[in-house]
Amino acid sequence: MDAALLRSLTPRVLAILVRRGADFATAEDAVQDALVEALRVWPSDPPREPLAWLVTVARRRWLDAVRSDEARRRREDLIDAEPEPGPAPPADDTLALYFLCAHPSLTPSSAVALTLRAVGGLTTRQIAQAYLVPEATMAQRISRAKRTVSGVRLDRAGDVGTVLRVLYLVFNEGHSGDVDLAAEAIRLTRALSSSIDHPEVRGLLALMVLHHARRAARTAPDGSRVPLAEQDRSRWDTAAIAEGVAILQAALARDRLGEFQAQAAIAALHADAPRAEETDWPQIVEWYDELVRLTDSPVVRLNRAVAVGEADGPRAGLAALAELDDSLPRHTAVAAYLHERDGDPVTAARLYAEAAHAASDRAERVHLTRQAARLNSRA
Template identity: 75%
Template sequence: MDEALLRSLTPTVIGILVRRGTDFAAAEDAVQDALVEAVRVWPDDSPRDPQGWLVTVAWRKFLDAARADTSRWHREIRVESEPVPGPGESVDDTLQLYFLCAHPSLTSASAVALTLRAVGGLTTRQIAQAYLVPEATMAQRISRAKRTVSSVRFNQPGDIATVLRVLYLVFNEGYSGDVDLAAEAIRLTRQLAAKINDEEVAGLLALMLLHHARRPARTASDGRLVPLAEQDRSLWNTRLIAEGVDVLQTALIRDRLGEFQAQAAVAALHADAQTAEETDWVQIVEWYDELVCLTDNPVARLNRAVAVGEAAGPRAGLAALAELNPALPRYAAVSAYLHERDDDPATAARLYAEAARSASSLPERDHLTRQAARLNAQLRPPPDRL
């Protein structure tokens, strides 16, 4: 059975049901029931018209649910008396579903969950596994999200910037459970790029492709994080890099720069370097300057400090870092790296240990702890001097 096909058809089928008069929550529930039925039936009896099959089954599931709810019998009479459009309706509501699921009234966590379910076609169990929470907890989160957007008109204009932020959140979750969220985010962003001609959609897609291309080299066989400078670049996916660069260049030609395009440009410069030593740090600093002008994001400023340290020397990097709030995530790790490059291993070791204590993930904590231990070992006097 083609699971990718099922996922790609999900938003279209939801849109058809909504246009027939169902509310979003009921349509989404009915389509999920139809997807479960497809998983059960299709391996033995694959339909010639998958979309039509899903529309028919989802519509029946909706009617069954309506009949079971006696308080809605007036609605049932209305929908059964209306002529039922054919399953092959051509209106594509995918873009509106993106806007609805990433509605500003939702929290980031709820918007991500609803997008993965309604647009991505993932089951509640799959989403719960990906986010390492109980299925019941995720079900409640999705139900609350659907109730929140239930009063939003389906054809109401949406905010593409919010949609892109949600997709980027999905991408950054990477891989967990039996769902590769990075790959799923790329699939959904490709889908969005096919629906809307927008430079920042292209910029986000390029950024995802370029980052994803380096994924095979990011982790050693024992699970250790491998810093960018130490990665085996022969493991990078050159096909994804070429695609990402092409998508980015097409967007940049239009001369409407946005933050995702600027981030993708930095990623492209890293991908273009055959070795770490060949990295064009001067140009990377220039792109970070553009990004800071666009967003004034403190994380962008932090990354810029690293780039300045590479382009103009560690003391210049430390000077740029001194302008930022030390409470920023990864501030101590960046400071440790720059102090090490400035031949101050004692300060670097202390800062690496400090950064490890506040690391957001176990692999990152282990990496920083090893860095501190490595420098502390270098600082110890030889045994014959004890």
Template identity: 80%
Template structure:
């Protein structure tokens, strides 16, 4: 059973059903039912034309559901003749599905779930496992999302920036259960890049590849978080880095800079340094200047302050940090790091402990707690 092939075919088959008159929610349900049949039958009798087979079975599922739905007997449903098995239509509606699933009326969480279901071809159970929520909760979230977009015209223009943000959210969720969401986000972004000539799609793909290349070094054997400066760079995936850099360079050559290209440029500079000490922090500050200009993002300003601390010294970094909202997530952790670099270990220890109490994840909390304990132990030894 080729599960990867099934997942790649899902959006195209949904698109065929929608163009034949099915509503989006009904089409998506019918395709999921067809996938169940494929899992049951394909190992014994694999079809010559997988897409045509799925279209045929999904359309039958849709017709069966429509006929059984007595509450809609008075509603006209445009039903075309049932297709015979054979080659599926050549039209690819995947790009339209991306835009539909990233509709502005949806919350980010709902858009991500719907994208994984309709475009990624994942089951509700797989998505629930990845997000560590009960399957029933995820099913409700997906059902609400489908109802929200049920009346949206399938051919209306979408917002590419929203689609990219949804994919970036998927990537940042990491992985759990039997679905690696970071790898899934890369797969979907590759798919999108193959369909559309958009430099920011390329920028996002490059960013994902450059970050994902460092993944093997991000945690130690005991599961502890390993900061970038302490990572074993021999564990980085050099092929993935080379691919990311090549994609980024081609995007930057078009001279239409966007935020994902700028972020990828920062990641590329980190990847290019053989050691942490060789990092070109001056260029990184320049790229963060571009990112702040493009987005005004407080997170970009925070990262810029840390980069300034590396390029121009910790006091300069603390001065840049002082301009930011004290409530900004991870600001306290950045202040702790810069205070330690400046030699103020007492303040750094207090700030590390404070940052740990509001850390967004358990690995990050444990890392910050260990940093505080390390400095406190050093201070006690000096007394």
């Protein structure tokens, strides 16, 4: 049994049913029933046309559900007038499904969960494990999301930017349970890239691939975070870096710059440096200037302050930081780093300790605590 094949076909089957008039919630349940039946039947009797087989079985399950609902008898009569489907059409409706699962009426957490279930083909248990919540909680979240989008038609154009933000949220969750969400996000973004010709989709894919290439060096054996400048670059995946750069270059050649392309360009400059000391910080500052122009994000301005501190010296970085709200996440940690670079270890140690106390992420908290302890021990 090819589990990867089933997962790749799941969103296509669901999209076909919804396109033919099924409401999303009932169609998704029917597709799951069809997958269970495939797991039972295919090992001994594999179909010649797997997609057509799944569409036929899922449609029958959907009809059974409709027939059991007395309030939908009029709709049942219309459905029964349709001919039984033959082989599925070659058109792939998966792109529309991406838009549906990232519908603006959904909260970001619900959009992520629904994308992983409907487009990614993950089970509710797998998604719950990845997000460290009880399975019942995740089941309720997915059920609410399905009900929310059940009345939305698939014939309306969706917002690519919203889809990309949902996929990036998935990517940043990393790895938990038995599902590697970063790898899953890359897989889904590759599939989206094959369905739509859009430079920002390529930009996000490049960004993910470039970040993922550094993954092995990002965490110490004890689970603590290793800063970029201290990472063992021999552990970076050079083949993935080359792929990410190639994807980015093709996207930038379209001359339709977006925020994910700009972020990928920054990641590529980091990946291109054999040593941290050889990083092209002036060019990184230029890309952050582009990002500020595109997003005007306070977080981008915070990261730009770090880059300015590297390119033009810590005093310049502190001046850029002073223009920002000090309640921003990581503001205190950035200030600590720049003060240390400026030769003020006492202030830096105090700020590292403050940042560690406020950090919600364990790995980040451990790293900042160690930075404070390192400077205090020298004093």
